[in-house]
Every structure is written in C-alpha cells, then in structure tokens.
Amino acid sequence: MKSLAELQEIRNRTLNNIIMRKEDGQGVRVVVGMATCGIAAGARPVMSAFVEELAKRNLSNVTVTQMGCIGACRLEPIVEIIAPNEEKVTYVKMTPEKAARVVAEHIVNKQVVTEYTIGAAE
Amino acid sequence: MDMVRAHVLCCGGTGCTSSGCEAIIKEMETQLAANGLEKEIKVIKTGCFGLCALGPVMIVYPEGCFYSRVQAEDVKEIVEEHLLKGRIVKRLLYKETIEEDKIKSLNEVDFYKKQKRIALRNCGVIDPENIDEYIAFDGYKALGKCLTELSPTDVIEEIKKSGLRGRGGGGFPTGLKWQFAAASQNEKKYVCCNADEGDPGAFMDRSILEGDPHAVIEAMAIAGYAIGADQGYVYIRAEYPIAVKRLQIAIDQAKEYGLLGKGIFGTDFNFDLEIRLGAGAFVCGEETALMTSIEGKRGEPRPRPPFPAVKGLWEKPTILNNVETYANIPQIINNGADWFGSMGTEKSKGTKVFALGGKINNTGLVEIPMGTTLREIVEEIGGGIPNGKKFKAAQTGGPSGGCIPAHLMDTPIDYDSLIAIGSMMGSGGLIVMDEDNCMVDIAKFFLEFTVDESCGKCTPCRIGTRRLLELLTKITEGKGTMEDIDKMEELCYSIKESSLCGLGQTAPNPVLSTLRYFRDEYEAHVRDKVCPAGVCKALSKYMIDPEKCKGCSLCARQCPVGAISGEVRSPFVIAQDKCIKCGACMSGCKFGAIYKK
Numbered sequence: 001m002k003s004l005a006e007l008q009e010i011r012n013r014t015l016n017n018i019i020m021r022k023e024d025g026q027g028v029r030v031v032v033g034m035a036t037c038g039i040a041a042g043a044r045p046v047m048s049a050f051v052e053e054l055a056k057r058n059l060s061n062v063t064v065t066q067m068g069c070i071g072a073c074r075l076e077p078i079v080e081i082i083a084p085n086e087e088k089v090t091y092v093k094m095t096p097e098k099a100a101r102v103v104a105e106h107i108v109n110k111q112v113v114t115e116y117t118i119g120a121a122e
Numbered sequence: 123m124d125m126v127r128a129h130v131l132c133c134g135g136t137g138c139t140s141s142g143c144e145a146i147i148k149e150m151e152t153q154l155a156a157n158g159l160e161k162e163i164k165v166i167k168t169g170c171f172g173l174c175a176l177g178p179v180m181i182v183y184p185e186g187c188f189y190s191r192v193q194a195e196d197v198k199e200i201v202e203e204h205l206l207k208g209r210i211v212k213r214l215l216y217k218e219t220i221e222e223d224k225i226k227s228l229n230e231v232d233f234y235k236k237q238k239r240i241a242l243r244n245c246g247v248i249d250p251e252n253i254d255e256y257i258a259f260d261g262y263k264a265l266g267k268c269l270t271e272l273s274p275t276d277v278i279e280e281i282k283k284s285g286l287r288g289r290g291g292g293g294f295p296t297g298l299k300w301q302f303a304a305a306s307q308n309e310k311k312y313v314c315c316n317a318d319e320g321d322p323g324a325f326m327d328r329s330i331l332e333g334d335p336h337a338v339i340e341a342m343a344i345a346g347y348a349i350g351a352d353q354g355y356v357y358i359r360a361e362y363p364i365a366v367k368r369l370q371i372a373i374d375q376a377k378e379y380g381l382l383g384k385g386i387f388g389t390d391f392n393f394d395l396e397i398r399l400g401a402g403a404f405v406c407g408e409e410t411a412l413m414t415s416i417e418g419k420r421g422e423p424r425p426r427p428p429f430p431a432v433k434g435l436w437e438k439p440t441i442l443n444n445v446e447t448y449a450n451i452p453q454i455i456n457n458g459a460d461w462f463g464s465m466g467t468e469k470s471k472g473t474k475v476f477a478l479g480g481k482i483n484n485t486g487l488v489e490i491p492m493g494t495t496l497r498e499i500v501e502e503i504g505g506g507i508p509n510g511k512k513f514k515a516a517q518t519g520g521p522s523g524g525c526i527p528a529h530l531m532d533t534p535i536d537y538d539s540l541i542a543i544g545s546m547m548g549s550g551g552l553i554v555m556d557e558d559n560c561m562v563d564i565a566k567f568f569l570e571f572t573v574d575e576s577c578g579k580c581t582p583c584r585i586g587t588r589r590l591l592e593l594l595t596k597i598t599e600g601k602g603t604m605e606d607i608d609k610m611e612e613l614c615y616s617i618k619e620s621s622l623c624g625l626g627q628t629a630p631n632p633v634l635s636t637l638r639y640f641r642d643e644y645e646a647h648v649r650d651k652v653c654p655a656g657v658c659k660a661l662s663k664y665m666i667d668p669e670k671c672k673g674c675s676l677c678a679r680q681c682p683v684g685a686i687s688g689e690v691r692s693p694f695v696i697a698q699d700k701c702i703k704c705g706a707c708m709s710g711c712k713f714g715a716i717y718k719k
Contacts (some may be wrong), residue, residue, distance in 0.1 A: 001380035001702060002388045004266045010379075014258035020184040021129060021247060029184075034207040042191075044206075052161045055125030064127035064162075064182040066208020 016060035027061030030054075033078040035069035049096035050079070053103040058079055059060070062107060067114035075121060082104055090118040126164045128205060129183040129498035133246060134333050135170030136364055137486075138177040138324065142194070143167075146178055148195045153201040163205055169333015169368075169601025170355075171246035173233060173487035178218060181228070181246075188228050190216040217545040233484050236503050239463065240473050241289075241449035242489045245333030250368050253375040256336040260521035262381055265340050268347055277348040278304060281451070283459035285471035288314055290407075290444030291519060291548040292624075293470075293537040302431035303349040306439035311351035314435060314442040315341050316366070316412060317358035318405040322521025322571060324551035326475040327445035329487050331365035334449065335372035337393060342452035343382065346393045349528055350442060354395040357401050357412050365463045370397060390608055404521075404575035408623045409442045411577065422579045423623035444549065445476055470536035480517075480553040481507050490535070496589030497531040506671030511556040514638070521568040521575075524635025527562070544635045546628070556597070560645055566594045568632040576625065583626030590633060599660040602648040611637060631704040654719050658702045662719045668693035672714035677707035677716060 001007060019027065032047040034036070050064050070078065075092035081102070082088045088111050091102060098116055105111045114120055130137075132147050147165060154160045171179050176190035182200075187210055189200065196214055197533030203209045212220065218231040248255040256262070268277050303311060313475070315338060319327040331338060340353045358366055373395050376382040384392045398416045402439055405411045413435045415421035434440025450472060454462045466472050470492040477501065479485055481506035490499060496516055498505065498686075507513055515525040518535075524545035526533065526635040533539050537547050555564065569591045578584045593610045596602045612629035614637075621627045637644060646652050653661040666677070666686075671693040678686040679696055687699045688694030708716040 001262075001386060004270060004387065005155055007266055007387075010254055010257045011260075014254040018129075018248070018255055018258050019128065021131075024151065032208075034209075035716075040315075048162075051125045051127050059125075065184055067208075068209065 010057035016058070019061050020063050027084070029080075029082040030107075031067045031080040031082060032064065033068070033070060033076055035073075035076075037069055037073035038076045038078065041073075041093075043077035045096050046077045046094045046099050047081065047101035049102065053100050053107060054107075057103065057108065059103075059107065071114045072118070075118065078118075091116045092118045092121045107120060126162060127184075128163045130165045130180055130205070130247065130490060131164060131168050131170070131183070132165065132180045133171045133176070133178060133521065134364070135329055136362075137170060137174035138179060138199060139364065141177040143178040145194045146180075146192055146197055149197040150201065153198050153204070155587050157206055159201070159205055161299060164278065166249045166575060167251070169245040169250050170329040171241075171486055171540055172237075172288060172487040172489075173216070173484060174286065175483065179216075185210065185225070186227060187213045188216045188219050189223065192250055194502040196446060202493070204333075204615065207261035212443055217609050230360065232502055232505065233471050233486075233488075236494065236498055237489050238473050239489045240453050240465075241337075241446050241475055242332060242333070242487065244452070246485075246507060248334065250333055251371050252293070253336060253372065253379060253381075254292045255347055256334070260453075261454060262340055264452035265347075265381065266387055268344050269389045269391055274304060274348045274350065276454070277344060280459050283347075284454045284468075285466075286447065286450055286454060286462065287470065287537060288444060289446035289450070289474065289549070291522065291546060293547060296443060296447055299431060299443070300345065300348050302429070303351075303439045303441045306432050310317050310353075310436075310438045311349055311355040312435045312438055312440040313345045313349065314413065314416070314440055315342055315352045315354070315356040315358075315448060316407060316409070316442055316444045317356055317362075317402045318407040318412060318659050319359065319445075320402070320575075321406045321522075321549055321551045322568075323477060323479045323553050324520060324549050325477045326487065326550045328362050328365050329477075330370050330445050330449050330475075331362070335365075335369045336376065337452055338369075338445055338448045339372055339382065341448035342395060343386070343393045344455065345441060345448070347391055347696060349439070351441075352392045352394065354393065354436070355416055356395065357398045357400055357406070357416055360399045366397065366399065373397070378459075403577070404571070405577040407623050408625055411623065412442065413440065414447055414667045422577050423625075425622060434575050446550070448486040452666070467534060467536045469538055472644055474535065474547065474550060476550045476552045476611040478504050478552050478554070480557040481511065481559070491645065492536045493534040495532050495534055496526055499535070499552070500531070504554065505642050507554065511711055514555045514557050514559060515551040515556065515561065517545075517564065517568075518551065519546040519628075519630070519631070520541070520551045521571045522624065522631055523551075524631045525555075525564070525639065544631075544638055546631070558655055558657070560598075560653050560655040561636040562594065562598055562653075563655075565632045565636045565659045566591065566598060569629070572625065572629040576629075579619075580622040581621040582617045583622070583629060584614060586621075587626070587629050589613060590617070594633070597644065597647050597656040598653070600651045600658075604645075604648055605649065607637070607641075607644055662703060664696055664701060664705070664708060665704060665717055665719055666694050667715045667717060670681050670713050672713055674712070676710055676712065682707045 077094040079091045218507045287293040299647045411421045411423040445568045475489045517525045564600045576583045673691040
C-alpha cells in the first residue's frame with residue numbers, strides 16, 4: 001500500500017458488494033413478483049435477467065428482491081422499481097428482453113419505459 | 123463481476139460453531155447450487171453477532187431477516203422459500219423481530235436497542251477473512267490518516283483527549299501509557315496485544331479477534347507509529363483456534379497489501395506483527411508474566427517498577443494493551459476524541475463489551491455505553507432471569523472481581539462505581555446468579571480457580587489462597603466456626619496487600635465481596651448448618667413427606683446406594699447416613715413427595 005488513493009480504490013470497489021449491509025445504503029430496489037402466479041408466468045428468468053444485466057453494468061446501490069402476489073395475477077410477471085424519493089413504477093408482463101431495456105432506460109437513464117407499465121396495459 | 127442480490131451472513135463465532143454452524147453453511151451452499159442460485163447469493167461467514175443463546179444465527183440481506191436456532195434441516199426451506207421466492211420463513215425468525223406481522227429492524231429489538239457497538243461494530247457485519255470488506259467499512263483509513271496527517275504526538279494527544287481507559291480491567295488511561303513509552307529513549311520498542319483472556323465466562327476479546335481481526339492490527343500499527351516501535355506481538359491463548367486462524371489470515375492479507383511491512387502508505391514507517399501462542403495459564407494475562415512468556419521463558423510475573431513503558435519486552439520500552447482497547451483506537455482516530463468522549467460517564471468514556479452469562483435469558487455478547495445500570499443490562503438487554511426466578515447477584519471481573527447484590531442493581535457500570543461497591547470492571551465477564559446459587563459456593567468456585575492458576579512464585583498467593591480455600595471448604599461442609607469467618611477476612615487482606623502481582627492481589631475479592639453482601643449466608647452455613655440455596659451437598663438433606671408419599675417404591679428402586687427403604691403402599695424413608703445427595707429420587711418421584719432441606 002503506497003498511497004491513500006490506493007486504499008480509497010479498494011474501498012470503492014468493495015463498497016458495491018456490501019452496500020446492502022449498510023443501514024444507510026438506500027438505493028434503487030427492483031422487486032420481482034415471485035408468488036406461484038409469478039413463477040408460473042416466468043418470473044424466475046426475469047429476475048435472473050435483472051441480476052445479469054445489473055452485473056454487466058457494474059451498478060452499485062441497486063438491490064433485487066422478491067415479493068408475493070399483489071393480486072393482478074393475469075399481468076405477471078410483475079416487477080416494481082422503487083427509487084428513493086420517486087414514485088414506485090410497476091412493470092407488467094415482463095420478459096428477460098424487457099428487463100434489459102428497463103435496466104438500460106429506467107435504472108441507468110432514469111427514463112420510465114411507459115409502454116411496459118401497468119398503466120399502459122390496463 | 124457477478125451481481126449478488128442477497129447476502130446470507132452466518133455467524134461463525136465459537137458459540138455458533140459449537141452449535142453447528144459449519145454444517146449449516148455447507149448445507150446452504152449445497153442447496154443454493156441445487157437451485158441455481160450460487161452466483162446471485164453469497165454466503166458469508168462472520169464473527170459473533172452477540173446473541174449466542176439463539177445460535178446458530180444468520181441474517182439475510184437486503185431484507186435484514188434475523189433467523190435464529192437454525193438447523194441443517196431448515197436450510198432447504200430458507201433457500202427454496204426465502205432466497206428463491208422471497209417468502210420469509212417466519213417460524214425461524216427471532217420472535218422479537220416480529221411485530222404485528224411486520225419485521226422490525228434488529229436494532230429495535232430489546233437486546234440491541236440499548237447497545238452501542240463500537241469495538242464490535244464490524245462483528246457479524248463483515249467477512250473477517252476478507253480484508254477488502256474491512257477496508258470498505260472505513261478500515262485502515264485511521265492508519266492512513268495517522269501516517270500522512272498526524273505526528274506521533276498528535277496521535278497520543280488525541281487518544282489522551284478521548285479519555286479511553288484500558289479495557290482489560292485495570293482501567294489505566296491508554297493515552298498516558300503511550301506517552302510514557304514514547305518518552306522512553308531507545309532504538310527498539312515494542313507494541314504488544316494482550317489476547318490472553320482467561321476469566322471463566324469471558325469471551326469479548328475472542329469475539330473481536332474472530333469477527334474483526336483487522337481492527338486490532340490497524341490499531342497496533344497506529345500504536346507503533348505513536349511510540350516509535352516497528353515490531354508488535356499478539357499474545358493469544360492457543361485455546362482460541364478460530365481467533366488464531368483468522369488473525370493469522372488477517373496479518374497475511376495486511377502484509378500482502380503492504381499495510382504491514384516496510385514503507386507503509388509511502389512513508390518511512392515500518393511495522394511488523396507476529397502471533398505468540400499462550401498455553402493458557404491465567405497468570406500470563408498479567409503484563410509482566412505475559413512479556414516473560416513472549417520471551418520464551420516460564421510465565422511468571424516480576425515486581426514493578428520498572429514499568430513496561432520503561433523496561434518491558436527484552437528490557438525495551440513496551441506498551442501492552444488489551445484487544446478491546448485496540449478495537450476502539452481506529453474509531454477514535456476516524457471520528458475524533460470529542461465523539462468518543464461524548465459517550466459514557468465523566469471518568470469512564472466510551473463503551474464496554476460484556477460477556478453475559480449464567481442465569482440469564484439472552485446469553486451473549488453486549489456492548490453498552492459506560493454508565494448503563496446493571497438493571498438495564500440484566501432486565502432489558504439480557505431479557506431477565508429464566509424460569510421466573512429472582513435475581514440474586516451478578517459477578518463482574520471474574521476471579522478478580524466481586525459480586526453486585528440485588529439492592530445495588532441501579533449502580534451505573536463504570537470503573538469507579540464498581541470499585542466503590544467492592545467489585546471491579548475486569549475484562550468484561552458478567553455472570554448472573556439467581557436464588558438457586560449459593561454465594562459461599564460461588565466464592566469457593568472462583569478461589570479453586572485462582573489456587574489452580576497461581577504461578578507459585580510468591581508465598582502469599584501460593585499458600586494464602588490455598589489456606590483460604592480450605593477455610594471455605596470447611597464452611598461448605600458444615601464444619602466451620604464463627605472464628606473461621608473472621609480468620610478468613612483477615613487472611614484476605616494479608617493476601618491482597620502482600621502478593622506480587624494482580625492475580626494474588628485480587629484473588630480474595632470474590633470472598634470479600636460475598637462476605638460484605640451475603641454474610642448472613644456464611645453465618646447460616648456455620649451457625650445453623652444450613653445452605654439457604656440448597657447447593658452445598660453436605661448441608662442439604664433429602665426428605666420424604668409422609669403425607670404425600672404413596673409408597674410406590676420408585677425412589678427406592680432408583681436410589682443408586684440403596685438408602686431408601688419402606689413397605690409398598692406406606693411412606694418410605696431415606697437413611698441419611700447412606701444418602702449421597704444425588705437427587706435421583708427427587709427427580710423421579712411422580713407425587714412431588716421428596717423435598718430438599
């Protein structure tokens with residue numbers, strides 16, 4: 001270790017991996033419906049797609065979690081994106097391909113993909 | 123890099139290891155692989171979480187679910203339900219975290235609410251075998267700050283200002299100790315760490331080394347910079363295999379990263395660290411004996427002065443601090459002396475870690491701000507006494523300390539208040555006793571320990587403690603006289619005043635403090651030949667209540683020495699001269715007819 005900058009670099013690199021264990025680590029949450037209805041409609045590949053896509057882009061401060069059935073089973077797989085201080089966005093009838101687009105446009109560029117949202121489907 | 127969406131933190135401390143966490147971690151990895159989750163879910167073995175009574179424990183992030191008493195059979199359910207589908211396995215949650223169907227944060231449950239974790243801040247949070255995780259939680263930042271921004275004098279001033287006192291029990295101001303060593307002129311100096319935790323029931327230092335070994339390494343390097351030493355030794359008992367292993371891994375990683383070695387952070391500061399294993403002699407926790415042992419000689423104390431800060435290891439100026447003291451140092455440097463000084467009481471700053479044991483619901487490791495009362499620790503954090511029994515006393519400071527009786531439960535826990543009531547802070551063992559504990563027997567237990575552990579170098583300790591134990595034994599056997607009690611007290615003071623080192627000087631404390639607060643129990647043993655708690659075998663009697671006895675003969679058949687006789691369908695009798703007081707008859711009786719007197 002020859003400089004403080006070197007230490008800082010290790011710190012930043014590792015912080016991405018442990019952010020979810022920090023109490024103040026409030027980042028974007030991707031919540032995938034993984035109730036029976038969601039799984040039957042293909043939620044598992046959707047969740048994997050989110051995980052892979054986030055990994056590819058090396059995004060920190062984003063967590064992927066699951067939720068139960070919210071009642072709109074016919075619209076599964078459902079994914080909600082919850083960002084701090086922003087309104088929750090609910091995406092419906094998700095596929096792995098749509099997941100990639102949501103990551104690129106919504107999570108990275110903060111542009112909601114309106115055509116996939118529950119509002120557009122109804 | 124793989125994106126990990128959940129972390130499963132399994133406690134890998136000694137407590138959870140003995141309740142089987144290794145098998146659980148293995149099963150977890152197998153189950154994750156079977157469900158194709160091994161890439162997105164990471165299993166991390168951490169140090170102690172503190173709630174050892176509920177082990178094995180695990181926390182799942184990002185939800186922060188706290189699973190307790192997990193068995194290998196439960197792992198499949200956790201993986202398939204929680205980790206795959208996001209359905210929390212409620213039946214395994216620590217029940218205090220569930221409130222009206224919602225999950226409370228762990229920081230809000232009674233056990234953690236009143237705690238303030240500084241020395242333990244990374245225990246149960248990071249992977250102790252991964253230096254990167256320590257760095258991510260601001261690790262080695264304090265060392266960097268010291269080497270690049272502060273002069274050695276600045277560092278010592280900061281520690282002095284913080285008011286940090288030695289956590290090993292003595293309570294000597296740490297900054298002052300460093301200042302003395304810095305002032306000693308010598309081309310070679312040493313920094314030592316006392317990890318020879320020997321009090322029965324204490325495991326604070328072990329848990330810190332198991333859960334956050336880098337904090338100790340970082341602090342020792344800071345101490346080296348402050349006093350001008352380039353070599354450090356950690357003296358740790360060989361009975362702590364997990365702690366030794368993790369500390370060695372941490373030292374190797376720090377060397378690899380250049381955080382130990384030559385030219386740290388591009389400065390001309392060099393520091394190297396080595397482990398020295400102790401064979402487990404209690405006396406080696408005493409500073410001069412510890413250093414003699416590091417030198418490879420028989421671990422015996424020597425008279426002071428000269429103090430180690432002047433002539434210590436290999437006759438060179440040396441500082442010796444306890445593990446927990448070191449664990450506080452990086453925090454003080456990072457957050458400032460004022461921040462540290464804002465916690466605790468006027469003369470005892472910061473927090474103290476206690477190993478809570480004995481008759482208490484939440485056995486485990488707690489860290490509380492100084493000045494917290496014993497009542498808060500026992501009733502709130504500790505969750506009270508099991509089986510509705512009454513609190514009788516708490517023993518602090520192990521074999522060197524004393525007991526705190528129920529009427530002093532509101533005493534604030536700090537160095538000076540504890541000494542004022544005849545106990546001491548000690549390294550942090552806190553053993554809770556209920557009405558079923560005999561105080562004479564407790565004093566005898568601790569004295570047996572010191573008699574065994576006395577190194578034998580000085581007469582007052584070697585012979586005095588043995589005579590003291592003989593007097594105590596006489597009393598517990600019902601053969602004591604009132605003069606024995608007075609004789610014992612006098613002997614206690616002689617041992618205290620004339621022993622060479624801390625071991626002998628404090629050995630009579632358990633006797634003195636029980637005599638002070640529970641003299642009536644001693645007198646009951648001597649005068650009435652009765653042990654009020656029914657512990658001392660020689661003074662208790664098993665009797666059969668003829669009213670309740672149905673004459674079933676079960677007790678007579680269970681008695682291993684044939685001391686019970688009688689005719690079926692009429693009351694049985696115990697022959698007291700034959701009875702060995704094993705209690706087999708009482709636990710077997712279906713009618714509750716046998717009682718202990």
